[in-house]
Amino acid sequence: MGFSTDAIHAGQIPDPTTGAISTPIYQTSTYAQEELGVNKGFEYGRTHNLTRQALEINIATLEKGKYGIAFSSGLASIQAILGLMKNGDHTVVSNNVYGGTYRLMELIMKEYGLDFSWVDTSDTKNIENAIKKNTKIIYIETPTNPMLNLTDIEATAKICKANKLICVVDNTFMSPYFQRPLGLGADVVLHSTTKYINGHCDVVGGMIITNDFKIHERIKYLQNAIGAVPSPFDCWLTLRATKTLAVRMKQHNANAIKIAEYLSTKFYAKKVIYPGLKSHPQHELAKKQMSGFGGMISVDFGSLDNAKKIINNLKIFTLAESLGGVESLVSHPASMTHASVPKVEREKFGLTDGLIRFSVGIEDAEDLIADIEQALK
Numbered sequence: 001m002g003f004s005t006d007a008i009h010a011g012q013i014p015d016p017t018t019g020a021i022s023t024p025i026y027q028t029s030t031y032a033q034e035e036l037g038v039n040k041g042f043e044y045g046r047t048h049n050l051t052r053q054a055l056e057i058n059i060a061t062l063e064k065g066k067y068g069i070a071f072s073s074g075l076a077s078i079q080a081i082l083g084l085m086k087n088g089d090h091t092v093v094s095n096n097v098y099g100g101t102y103r104l105m106e107l108i109m110k111e112y113g114l115d116f117s118w119v120d121t122s123d124t125k126n127i128e129n130a131i132k133k134n135t136k137i138i139y140i141e142t143p144t145n146p147m148l149n150l151t152d153i154e155a156t157a158k159i160c161k162a163n164k165l166i167c168v169v170d171n172t173f174m175s176p177y178f179q180r181p182l183g184l185g186a187d188v189v190l191h192s193t194t195k196y197i198n199g200h201c202d203v204v205g206g207m208i209i210t211n212d213f214k215i216h217e218r219i220k221y222l223q224n225a226i227g228a229v230p231s232p233f234d235c236w237l238t239l240r241a242t243k244t245l246a247v248r249m250k251q252h253n254a255n256a257i258k259i260a261e262y263l264s265t266k267f268y269a270k271k272v273i274y275p276g277l278k279s280h281p282q283h284e285l286a287k288k289q290m291s292g293f294g295g296m297i298s299v300d301f302g303s304l305d306n307a308k309k310i311i312n313n314l315k316i317f318t319l320a321e322s323l324g325g326v327e328s329l330v331s332h333p334a335s336m337t338h339a340s341v342p343k344v345e346r347e348k349f350g351l352t353d354g355l356i357r358f359s360v361g362i363e364d365a366e367d368l369i370a371d372i373e374q375a376l377k
């Protein structure tokens with residue numbers, strides 16, 4: 001089936017009683033059991049929920065994966081992935097990832113005996129060089145948040161196969177509409193569904209997708225054992241949102257191309273970073289492994305002072321954490337999403353105090369450009 005047909009139909013469970021076309025919100029914490037040891041396969045809300053199951057099948061289908069496992073946030077899904085490791089195991093990670101991912105790995109899980117190496121994975125030689133005897137996982141975010149660096153997924157997956165490692169890809173910035181890492185050889189894909197997949201800034205959620213039965217079994221076990229599950233209502237909202245994922249992504253992409261090209265002509269913008277621009281050092285890789293360039297643009301305006309002035313003067317772009325919603329947002333990564341990454345580490349990969357991140361929404365591009373134009377003035 002095509003992407004939109006799957007998005008609208010995969011995993012949808014019509015109400016068995018009435019045939020309601022919208023998957024019901026099974027808002028229950030537990031299930032009546034007929035007698036001791038006899039039930040309908042549903043025992044407790046943390047373990048089983050049909051609205052959640054519908055969402056898991058839906059998103060797994062969009063990623064062309066067999067299994068989807070839903071979580072109450074993107075970070076909860078990353079925590080579950082780290083549950084594939086044991087005390088003393090090592091992971092190689094992209095040096096630029098979402099700040100919360102860095103915080104969870106380096107500032108929390110390290111204290112529990114997990115080891116991490118932070119390398120520039122845009123050059124896959126750095127990945128090979130960082131592999132140790134105790135390495136278990138190669139974890140890449142591509143494109144990265146907020147520098148939009150790409151990692152070659154196919155090449156990384158090959159390195160993982162050769163070294164018997166698990167290849168994990170955070171696909172949040174592209175969504176399955178523009179990039180499907182499992183088809184390129186990755187073992188595990190994860191999403192902060194808070195972003196493009198839900199796309200309306202009204203749900204926090206996460207999802208893990210895999211084709212590997214053993215990984216699925218372990219993650220499913222952790223989902224129940226740790227208990228960071230999404231509510232039935234959040235699952236229903238996200239399920240409703242995936243139906244329009246294709247149309248939203250096309251519009252995010254079309255708007256972002258126009259805005260990135262506009263910003264590239266502006267003298268104040270020291271550096272405009274967008275994978276769809278020919279000036280992006282990995283534009284060719286972007287064309288190879290993605291079918292679009294997405295809605296995220298990062299721009300270095302040279303100083304904190306310039307960044308502040310522009311952010312404070314934007315009217316349609318709202319200053320807020322998060323991204324990927326229909327409404328355009330702007331953020332200052334150094335003081336917001338990446339504040340837990342030490343300044344010296346941030347600046348190593350170009351995340352300066354003058355950097356602004358635009359999450360381009362699906363409003364009219366002319367209005368968004370006019371908004372930036374008046375803020376620059």
Ligand code: P1T
Nearest residue numbers: 073074075098172192194205321322337
């Ligand atoms: O916020 P949460 O749903 O827990 O997802 C965490 C996460 C994981 N991966 C990526 C690439 C992300 O961007 C995020 C969350 N990012 C933001 C909140 C942000 O504003 O960048």
